[in-house]
Amino acid sequence: MKKLKILFFVLFLIIFSQSIFAQKKPVDLIISGGTIVTMDSGKRLILNGAVAVKADKIVAVGASSEIARQFSSKQIINADGKVIIPGLINAHTHIPMTLFRGIADDLDLQEWLTKYIFPAEAKNVSEDFVRVGTQLGLAEMIRGGTTTYCDMYYFEDAVADETFKAGVRGVLGETMIDFPVPDNKTWDEAMAYAEKFVNKWKNNSLIVPALAPHAPYTVSAEHLQAVKRLSDKTNAPIVIHVAETQKEVDDSLESKKLRPVEYLANIGFLNNRMIAAHVVFANDAELDLLKKFGVGIAHNPQSNMKLASGVAPVPQMLQMNLPVGLGTDGAASNNDLNMWEEMDTAAKLHKVFAKDPRVITAEQAFEMATIRGARALHLDNLIGSIETGKRADIVIVDFDSLHQTPYFNVYSSLVYATKASDVRDVVINGKVIMRNRRLLTLNESIIKKSANAYRTKIITSLMN
DSSP, X not given: OHHHHHHHHHHHHHHHHHHHHHHSEEOSEEEEEEEEEOOSTTXXXXXXXXXXXXXXXXXEEEEHHHHHHHEEOSOEEEOTTOEEEEOXXXXXXXXXXXXXXXXXXXXXXXXXXXXXXXXXXXXXXXXHHHHHHHHHHHHHHHHTTEEEEEEEESSHHHHHHHHHHHTOEEEEEEEEOSSOOSSOSSHHHXXXXXXXXXXXXXXXXXXXXXXXXXXXXXXXXXXXXXXXXXXXXXXXXXXXXXXOSHHHHHHHXXXXXXXXXXXXXXXXXXXXXXXXXXXXXXXXXHHHHHHHHTOEEEEOHHHHHHTTOOOOOHHHHHHTTOOEEEOOOOTTSSSOOOHHHHHHHHHHHHHHHHTOTTSSOHHHHHHHTTHHHHHHTTOTTTSSSOOTTSBOOEEEEOOOSGGGOSOSOHHHHHHHTXXXXXXXXXXXXXXXXXXXXXXXXXXXXXXXXHHHHHHHHHHHHHHO
């Protein structure tokens, strides 16, 4: 009789536990145990927090105990002692130019472009070049915790293809310019390619196809207006370099009697789908125009420093609550795609330039790499913070390295101490893309072999 009672009790416990488990909502992934830096409107920090993910979306964020009580998953990432952050957003780059890393340094922008980059591109850039360079850049960005990037280059359809296969999110712009380039030799060809590219990739889960006229000084007013009409027709974003150097401003005043931003406004080009890269030399009136039209801005501190282009008025942009993000620019002018360095540099550059250590705090720098960067790309309804309903773009950062020990303020440690090598896991659109520092969608060995083969070809081309 006693054994029978014990047997009934065990059966009761099994049935009870199964019923409790059955009440839990099944999800595809739970990240549990770390400190969550949400970057939501309240900038909540959740100690011993957890995130539940189903398909591509975040379905719950909260304390680990609460998430464990409500949800179950066969895939659980233990983030104890780690920091869980939104995926970083690189607001401006030229990803295939990783293959030009270091070919021409210590030059000003115009000499760098006209004497080295444009000729090197004419001799080397092909669709295969773009694919190899994109794979190299994607691997580098994933390792550094970048989950979304904004690009502009040639053969952008190939960039989109490689980006989608790697599982990375991108706002990808087909470069359009008023002289023959590797993928399109005439303006009509460029417009046809761009429209086909946009129509092919629109509504994709990861790729936002964009139009990328190079700059106001390389694309005529007539052609810029044609791009704007195509953007209006397809609802595609526009990516463009604007006010990058003092020379650009001087030339614009001489030829057009207007500063670059004023000129773009005057020809009806500015709109709330536009992403303006650099914006180093914009006066008060031009910043007001950018705010009025809802233009996103990509600040590229390291590239601007290396090319001695100048220092953008980012503190003023932040005071005006403009949507300004951080970008690396291309690896040919930086020379990496490391967003941790951009955060650190952005904070320190503006402190020394303003002679005020309170200018651009660590929290503001981190914000520009996450939620404000998402605003710059006009995607803040989808990404940039860890919130219920948003896409599951999440990065787990180790916080036990020597250079992070001890830590007192999470933003300070993230911006001033953390390195790309501290990134342990990367989730994009709900899928684990890097686990325990192992890339899951790209073959690093093959990528490096292919990139080094192009190194030899590029060296030979520059000698001829």
